[in-house]
Amino acid sequence: MRSMEVEETRYSSGYGKPPWLFSGSALYQLHLVKAETARAFIPKDFRLVEAFGYTLGGFFLASYDDSPVGVFDELVVIAGIVWNPPTSCAWAAKVLVNSAEACDHGRKDVGLPSQVAKFSKRMTAVPSTSEGKFNGFLNMIGLGRKLSHEKNLMDIDVTEIDGPAATDICIIKLSTDVPQPKFSEWMGPPIKMSLPSFSGNTEYNPKLLKYCCNLECRVRAVKPAKVSKGSEEEGEENDNVSLSVSVMLSKPILALEFNCLKMRVEPPTVISTS
Template sequence: MDVEEKRVSSGYAKPPWIFKGSALYQIHLVKAATARAFIPKEFRLVEAFGYTLGGFFLASYDDSPAGVFDELVVIAGIVWNPPTSCAWAARVLVNSDEACHHGRKEVGLPSQVARFSKNITAVPKQKRDRAFGFLDTFGLGTTLSHPENLMEVKVSEVDSAASTDICNIQIRSDETKVGNWMGPAIKMALPSFSGNTIYNSNLLKYSCHLHW
């Protein structure tokens, strides 16, 4: 399959486009039958035992070509196009008209304008016990201790004057604090395919390089 290079948006100038902020990237298994509904027939789905690898990418940018905005990318699964496999985004929601336009026209993403609301509340924190700490993996705590902050992010897609709730994501404070992380700096590339939409009918290939 031929992959066409992206055209450059004058508003975003020439790539690479740099986005700075905080993000949460979560991967999980998606039923192959569910993922295929969002993936072009030209691609072969990478799957095993009836499942592919999907997930979501939730980001809050404080510096970008489109200014300050939030983004939620829902990844349907992984597709194969030799010699690489790439992610395919089923939904892209942003609260910036400029970012939405650029995503549709230049990157071939199914971008939609959405409303992001964030609410932070204090909830009891589970005390970790050395002997039974493995229970935390399954959501089973031992005793309750000091409270921690819980951020709830609500995303609603905007359609004219109406809006439709898409999802609610809850993030613990220890998942958003990166200042105390003592591990090595991490760099990774996420090759992705896009396009085949009403806004950009071409099939495109691009790569997102993450540094944190």
């Protein structure tokens, strides 16, 4: 990897002045992605962080209830991790949003491979009663109680829209326990974290960029979402879409649910190689 110098980048005023603020909830799912799949997305200027033929990728599925352009959904497919001494940064293979303004901002200001998409959601609430072995023992001695809660089952069909063409990308199946308000601690502890990323090298922003998302949220580990391939019309094949889907279909190793999410996105800087 060649040495790099960092300089400030210019940005459009469509989102207003940075930093850009978002709030909502998200699922951050980490997968083991084949190195050969990730390399198809990553510029030659960067070295992939890998071990035994795999890198760490996955996806970030967010639902924003407030942003510079209002409410929208976002799916960021993360190809893998690239080396950026003294740390490492993520590289996005594809970003899908159901907002034309968010797509334009991602392309021009942040250098992301953004595309407008449709998110079709089907929700089923299944009431249930949970009584584990320990709680059953407490009931026997008069100290236990049943915890009533709901389990939300949601299918999200993600379809990429490119002019008159529509391509089914994937179906994401979520299963989440929803505790009663008095058990809000189940949402997990409050944390602060930073997610540094590289971007650029696209037709809309050919420069290489680096930006950072600073998050405040409550986080808890959850059961990984199940991802299946969307239906494709026979005869149609898109290598970029197929590789992006391969990232989504790779083996999940950890899923984190972000609640009460507040995200601050700093303006990107241009990285010039020398």
